[in-house]
Amino acid sequence: MWRLRGRVAVATAVGLALALEVLPWVLRWLRSGRRRLRREVLFFPSQVTCTEALLKAPDEAAAALPNCCGCGLPHSESSLSRLMRALLAARVSLELCLFAFSSPQLGRAVQLLHQRGVRVRVVTDCDYMALNGSQIGLLRKAGIQVRHDQDLGYMHHKFAIVDRRVLITGSLNWTTQAIQNNRENVLIMEDNEYVRLFLEEFERIWEEFNPTKYIFFPQKKKSHSGRSLSWHRTCCTSSQNET
Amino acid sequence: MWRLRGRVAVATAVGLALALEVLPWVLRWLRSGRRRLRREVLFFPSQVTCTEALLKAPDEAAAALPNCCGCGLPHSESSLSRLMRALLAARVSLELCLFAFSSPQLGRAVQLLHQRGVRVRVVTDCDYMALNGSQIGLLRKAGIQVRHDQDLGYMHHKFAIVDRRVLITGSLNWTTQAIQNNRENVLIMEDNEYVRLFLEEFERIWEEFNPTKYIFFPQKKKSHSGRSLSWHRTCCTSSQNET
Incomplete structure (x- = not known):
């Protein structure tokens, strides 16, 4: 009888030990899964570095000597290169x-x-895309689809x-x-939930800015939220003008 | 002998069942822990709503009838109210x-x-804080500490x-x-890692913008990264002017 009880106890202990063995593994797996997802914050101004090597094919970049372009800039990592x-x-x-x-560097990357x-x-925004130095014209010339507001x-x-996997967003x-000069932030997030929400926003805007919907001789401008009555409508207590 | 083996098998099964019972509970606990952390994205333009109730004491707000201020605006939730x-x-x-x-509403909230x-x-930024409608003067008048760049x-x-727990950041x-009019985003994140990084950035800037370091009659303006030589220094391949 004692022998039997002993065996039952051993079997129970084995079962529990198995459970305890599995548990840390599951926890590790969950944690490692979360760790693999990219979460990075870049702060600006960025150090001014040469980013030429990033814009070359991998074999070209490997063969190139540091500072091969003779620009005199450091070839280290920076917020821009990241x-x-x-x-x-x-x-x-x-x-x-x-x-x-x-930015010419970011334009070339795209x-x-x-x-x-x-x-x-x-x-993009219609007011800024036509300014001197804008990359938008070059992107269009290269055959990239661009839409803008009206x-x-x-x-x-x-x-x-x-x-559809990584969101890059911030003040920059x-x-x-x-x-090079401003205090700015950029978050790089591999996060399904945020990506989904921003992708939905992109598709909403993409559809709304469809060129077939452009009005070439608008009679009266409206805000995109349809509130044409008051651009700066605030509650009764507002006593300040807006900039 | 068969009876004994049967009991051993039963005991093993009980142990494994216990393990399987514990596992989903642990997983649920882990997931619920992650769900409790706030993760929200607000998109703008915001619907124009009355936010008066938010600026009142809880008992006043509860006693107030909807639309009590007579502003005629809806009293529903909006990106601004969130x-x-x-x-x-x-x-x-x-x-x-x-x-x-x-924003007068956000100014009053602060x-x-x-x-x-x-x-x-x-x-804040020195160029924008003195513009007509800025809340910065009112905040200072109320005794709030404000520092700006130079x-x-x-x-x-x-x-x-x-x-020191929730980060609110975006394009807004x-x-x-x-x-009310722009396409904007704001992330509200209860996330220790991001909060820590942004808090460090805040403290860096707070210290750098200490008024004891202000230069009242600057001889030559420098960028805050110390790169006074070239504001728009780019690599050798840049052929575009910047806006």
């Missing part, structure tokens, strides 16, 4: 929703992705979605002024 | 790092928090940190124009 790396990781699709886009067969779509409110987003307009 | 709720949840501290701040004893600190690059961040400048 942002470019995140973009250049695209293999299938890239959605850009940018208020201002005039053109390179287009040349590699990545499906690039750009949404109303008084700004298309003020500054985000990108890489391969893609201009050299902002990259 | 943003205000996230701010008004502060009990201990609020760090604001804002390029432009002219003043209310200051009156409630929340430690409010504001960092250089050519913009302090272009648009983030807030509530109780806190102006009525942006809230």
Whole structure:
């Protein structure tokens, strides 16, 4: 009888031990799964570095000596180079929703992705896309699809979605002024939930800015939320003018 | 013998069943822990709603009838009201790092928090704080600590940190124009990692913008990264002017 009870106890202990063995493994798996997802914050101004090597084919970049372009800039990592790396990781699709886009380096990175067969779509603001130095004309010339707003409110987003998997968003307009001189932030997040929400926003805007809907001789401008009555409508207690 | 083996098998099965019972509970616990952390995205333009009730004491707000202020605006939830709720949840501290701040509603929310004893600190951009409609003067008048930059690059961040626990960041400048008319995004994230990084950035800027370091009669302006030689220094391949 004692022998029997002993065996029962041993079997129970084995079962529990198995459970305890499995549990840390599951926890580790869950944690490692979360750790693999990219979560990065870039702060600007970025150190001014040469980003030429990033824009070359891998074999060309490997063969090139540091400072081969003779630009005299450091060839180290910087916030700009990290942002470019995140973009250049695209293999299938890239959605850009940018208020201002005039950085030549980022413009070349986007053109390179287009040349590699990545499906690039750009949404931008109509007031800023025609300014001197804007990359938008060059992107269009290269065959990249670009759509823009037609109303008084700004298309003020500054985000990108890489391969429907990584969201890049923050305060940074893609201009050299902002990259080199401003206090800015950019989050790089591999996060399904955020990517889904921003992708939905992109598709909403993409559809709304469809050129078939453009009005070429508008009679009266309306805000995109349809509130044409009051641009600065506030509650009764507002006593301040807005800038 | 068969009876004995049967009992051993039963005991093993009980052990495994226990393990299987524990596992989903652990998984549920892990998931619920992650769900409790706030993760929200607000998109703008916001519907124009009355936010008066949010700025009243809870008993006043409860006693007030909808539309009591007679403003004629809907009293429903909107992106602006959600943003205000996230701010008004502060009990201990609020760090604001804002390029432009002219929204009267958000200004009143910040003043209310200051009156409630929340430690409010504001960092802003010197070019925009003196514009007509800016809330910065009113915040200073109310006794809130404000610091600003002194250089050519913009302090272009648009983030807030509530109780060192929740990060609010995105493309939105806190102006009525942006809230009511622009395409904007704001992320509200209860996330230790992001909060820590943005808090470090805030403290860096707070220290750098210490008034004891202001130069009242500057001889030559420098960028905050110390690169006074070239504001738009780019690599050798840049052929475009910047806006």
